[in-house]
Amino acid sequence: MFGRTGRRRRMVVGSCAAALLAGAAGTAHAVDNLPPKQPLVQDLQTQSKACATGDDTPYVSQPPRLSAMLYDPEEDNQPSESSPLSGEFEAWWTDAAGVEQRRTYTTITLPSGSRFYWTMPTGIPANTVVSWHVRADDGKATSAWSDDGGGSVCSFVYDDANPEKATISSPEYPNPDQVFWVDGVGVYGHFTMDSPSDDVVSYTYGFIGGPYGTVSAGRPGAAATIPYLPLTSGPNSLTVRAIDRSGRSSGESSYDFNVKYGRAPVARWKLDDPAGSRSASAEVGTAARAGIGVTFGGPAPTGIEPTATASLDGSGHGFLTTDAPATDISKTFAVSAWVRPAETGRNMTVASQDADGKPGFSLGLRSQHPGPVWSFAIADARVSGGAPETGEWAHLTGLYDAETGRARLYVNGQEVGTAAEAAPAATAGAFQIGRARGTTGYRERWHGDIGDVQVHDRVVVPDEVAELARRTPQLLGHWSLENAADGTSPEQSDGAPLRLGSGASIYRGSDNSCIPDLDPDCTYTPPPLVGDGHLHLDGETGYAAADGPVVDTGDSFTLGVVVRLADSEPAHPMTVLSQAGVHTDAFKVRYDPSTYKWQLVMPEKDEAGAPEKVVSQIASADGGEGQGQRLAVVYDDGTDTIKLFLDGYTNAEATASLPNGWHSTGALQLGRAKVGDGWGEYLHGDVDELQAYSGALRDAQVVGLGTGFNPCLVC
Incomplete structure (x- = not known):
């Protein structure tokens, strides 16, 4: 009670005081x-x-x-x-x-x-x-x-007036609106934007295909400069608008320029020199002398230009050196190579360049917990990523971009790790292959194979990195399945034929041109799937098989086939493609009637009774008298992905990660799969146009599979 009375008194006193103050100030208001x-x-x-x-x-x-x-x-x-x-x-x-x-x-x-x-x-x-x-x-x-x-x-x-149009200039591209081609992809250009108006505070800009953005002027009326890294060659144009303090925009200014292709490397050693050579010839740059621990004539990845590599034994004699720098590493540079480590349990160097008792950069492999990684280091900066595997080929690219001050690492054409801020040494020492400079001598020597070492004095842009790492697919076999003799159907280039089991036959259609709807005595016969014939399987014992594995399932491969089910709702799963290991299939492509989807099925390991896993799937099936469906499996060991395609297309559900493909030893099968200790999941339907490739076809090339020609003629 006392508190309420006290508060009421304070309010009254406060209100009175406020009224007096308001009156003194000439502002009237009620007391309450x-x-x-x-x-x-x-x-x-x-x-x-x-x-x-x-x-x-x-x-x-x-x-x-x-x-x-x-x-x-x-x-x-x-x-x-x-x-x-x-x-x-x-x-x-x-x-x-x-x-x-x-x-x-x-x-x-x-x-x-x-x-x-x-x-x-x-x-x-x-x-x-x-x-x-x-x-x-x-x-x-x-x-x-x-x-x-x-x-x-x-x-x-x-502000009721727009600013004046911006002027544009560039020291690297000095002649706008003229047919003048400038070097080029991977080389920075710089464009300065200025406006006669003294209240311009920023500029919006855009190049054809990007980038687009806004850059601020240092002060009102000042010019602004932006860097531009061309990613593709050809004509380009920069458009600019000046923006003043009020947000008003000027009219559009444009600046046309032409970009050359990216210039060639400043040094390249294919390392495909004849066996017994004691130095590596340089396609560009200085020849590299070889230590006695280097053996030329080693194997090369399939689908690349060099047909051989150099093998380094990991000893103090296993190296190659130019005894001179390959490039100025204080400026932008890139270094790349194909590599296959013989071990992954220690640090090893693919390429480096000396600098005052230490490497100015080093590209290679680092052994660490929980597993080895690829590495690109410049001074104290390091980028790491990827998973080296003993005996597996990989393509590495290390890039230092002096414009951004960042180092990047690419493995098999894909960027890995996190770009790192780097400050390279200015000292230019000798270029090394297979070792790195230490305070007391060379160290971290490479044990394994190295091929096609290249050094660029510019940015190698992502599309170029992917192309350097690309292995052109090679056709392993094309079976048109249009005829058979002595129980086998030939391969088009006189390769190994497919052996037909019982219940399998070649169907060549009919010359009957009658139309059943018009002629009651006419019996309809479906046309062949592709070309003049196809393989028909009875769903009980019918299959076709090679005499051994056609694709190496531990490396990149592509398989394509055309299939038409005899029944769109079969009573059990049916396999169209499989290739076996010792105990189970390395993979199989089958139709699952319970889900109405084609499935790519793989076991966890090649062991008896190993559980199977549906790694990707895509709907649906074509039964009866349809035109068939074109199926393809593409495994890319470089990106550790496997995809299932239907009629040339795939989706997220049909794409899966496959980091550890294993090498199967069994024969490629059409129309059946391993089930327990025997065979099962026999296909009832028609099969045509089997094609097999080493290497992963690009998505755009998969569209051509099953059409009767080799899509890799344009690989």
């Missing part, structure tokens, strides 16, 4: 009503821009809408909807004659806590500082103005 709160500067905006004045005065491109959040005091003990307020805005400026002009505006009534607006009239002068403030009115009393006491006036300048 407190005036609205003074608007806060942080609650005021000029066309969504914060309240500011002086050097921070905002510029606007049209007569702005002013706004303020206004509040009635909580001490009135009324809900916000019962505390209506209006806003009184006032703006002023000095006109061209030196006379002060003022405008006022009273808003509609809104609840306390609302945002109140005034859209300035169109007659306000341009390029003149206009100041404003606001106060709240509850109908009985008004607040202090927003700039009273510790508040601040708000200002703006209305």
Whole structure:
């Protein structure tokens, strides 16, 4: 009770005091009503821009809408909807004659806590500082103005003119609008944008195909320069607009230029020299002398230009060196090679360049927990990623971009790890293959095979990295399945034929041209799937098989086939393609009637009873008299992915990760799969156009599988 009385007395005394103060200030309000709160500067905006004045005065491109959040005091003990307020805005400026002009505006009534607006009239002068403030009115009393006491006036300048167009110049591309080709892909160009208008604060820009962006001027009216890295050759164009302080845009300026193809490497050693050579010839650059631990004539990855590699024994004699630098590593450079490690349990170097008792850079392999990784190091910066495998080929590219100051690492054409800030040494020592400089001599010697080492003095862009790592698929076999003799169907290039089991036969269609709908005595016979014939399987014992494995399932491969089921709703799963290991299939492609999908099925390991896993699937089947469906399996060991394609297309459900493909030893099968200790999942239907490739066809090439020609003629 005492507390309430004390509070009531304080309220009365406070109200009286407030009334006396208000009377002294010339602002009248009732004794039981407190005036609205003074608007806060942080609650005021000029066309969504914060309240500011002086050097921070905002510029606007049209007569702005002013706004303020206004509040009635909580001490009135009324809900916000019962505390209506209006806003009184006032703006002023000095006109061209030196006379002060003022405008006022009273808003509609809104609840306390609302945002109140005034859209300035169109007659306000341009390029003149206009100041404003606001106060709240509850109908009985008004607040202090927003700039009273510790508040601040708000200002703006209305800009009614667009800036002038920007001019564009480039030292690397100095002749716009002319047929003048400049080097080139992977080499930075620089474009400077400037405008005659002194209030331009930024420039928007865009190149054909990107990038697009906005760059700020260092100060109003200043020029701005952007770097540009061409990713493709051909004609290009830069478009620019100047943006002033008010957000107004100039007209569009354009600058046309032509980009050459990326220039060739500054050094290249294919390392396919004849066996017994004691040095590696250089396609470009300086020949590299070889230690006695280097043996030429080693195996090369299939599908690349060099047909041989160099094998290094990991000893102190297993190296190649030019005794001179390959490039200036203080500037942009890239180094790449095909490699196959003979071990992964220790640090090993593929390529490096000496610098004051240590490597200026090193590209290679690092052994660490939980497993080895590929590595590209420059001074104290290192990028790591990927998973080296003993006996497996990989393509490595290390890149240092001096424009960005970052080092990057690519494995099999894909960027791995996180780009690292790097500061390379300026010292230029000898280029090394198979070892790296240490304080007491060379170390981290390579044990394994190395081929096609290249050094570029520019950025090797992502598409070029992918092309360097590309292994052109090679046709292993094409069986058109149009005829058979002595129980075998031939391969088109006189390769190993397919052996036909019982229940398998070649169907060549009929020359009967009658139409069953018009001739009741005519019996319909479906045409062959592709060409003049196809393989028909009875679903009980019918199959066709090679005499051994056709594709290496531990490496990249592609298989394509055309299939038509005799029944769109068969009673059990049916396999069209499989290749076996010792105990189970390395993979099989089958139709699962319970899901109405084609499935790619693989076991976890080659062991008896190993559980199977559906790694990808795609709908649906074509039964009876349809045109058949074109199926393909593409395994890319470089990216550790396997895909199932239907009629040339795939999707996310049909794509899976396969990091550890294993080498199968069994024969390729058409129309059946391993089931327990024997065979099963026999296919009832037609099969045609079996094609097999070493290497992974590109998605665009898979579309051509099953059409009767070799899509890799354009690989």
